[in-house]
Amino acid sequence: MNNSRHILLVDDDDIFNMLHSEVLKRLMxxxxxxxxxxxxxxxxxxxxxxxxxxxxIFLDIRMPVMGGFEVxxxxxxxxxxxxxxxxxxxxxxxxxxxxxxxxxxxxxxxxFIGKPMSFDTMxxxxxxxx
Numbered sequence: 001m002n003n004s005r006h007i008l009l010v011d012d013d014d015i016f017n018m019l020h021s022e023v024l025k026r027l028m029x030x031x032x033x034x035x036x037x038x039x040x041x042x043x044x045x046x047x048x049x050x051x052x053x054x055x056x057i058f059l060d061i062r063m064p065v066m067g068g069f070e071v072x073x074x075x076x077x078x079x080x081x082x083x084x085x086x087x088x089x090x091x092x093x094x095x096x097x098x099x100x101x102x103x104x105x106x107x108x109x110x111x112f113i114g115k116p117m118s119f120d121t122m123x124x125x126x127x128x129x130x
Contacts, residue, residue: 004030006053010042010071011035011060011091020058020117027122039066043074050078054086056125058117061092061099072106083108089125091115 005028011017017035024033036042042059043066061068068090075083090103093115103112113121 005055007031007033008042008054008057009033009035010039010057012037012063016115023117023119023122027119027126039063039071042071046078057086057088059088059090061090069102072108075108089113091117
């Protein structure tokens with residue numbers, strides 16, 4: 001049985017990417033983490049790797065050039081079925097009520113998480129997966 005997980009971290013902040021990578025590595029043993037610093041980078045990756053299974057995407061809402069909601073719109077245009085087996089979490093350091101409502105209204109999004117993502121938050125996400 002292959003328990004390897006593929007995770008995409010999408011955030012323009014290097015410190016959050018490093019912190020979130022460490023949290024994930026400490027809680028999961030067999031993982032691949034790809035880090036993207038912009039929405040355009042992650043969309044290029046998704047277009048170039050259409051058959052690569054992705055277990056989780058952690059997507060920052062507020063990024064320069066292309067924010068998280070624009071990324072989600074482009075992912076929806078790729079076909080919602082493509083991400084049926086992907087759990088997508090939007091991240092934000094400012095818990096703006098409008099962002100929260102928009103995230104909840106987006107079919108691809110599993111949940112909204114405040115940054116930084118904690119061990120407890122990640123543990124609960126993994127427990128939901130079981």
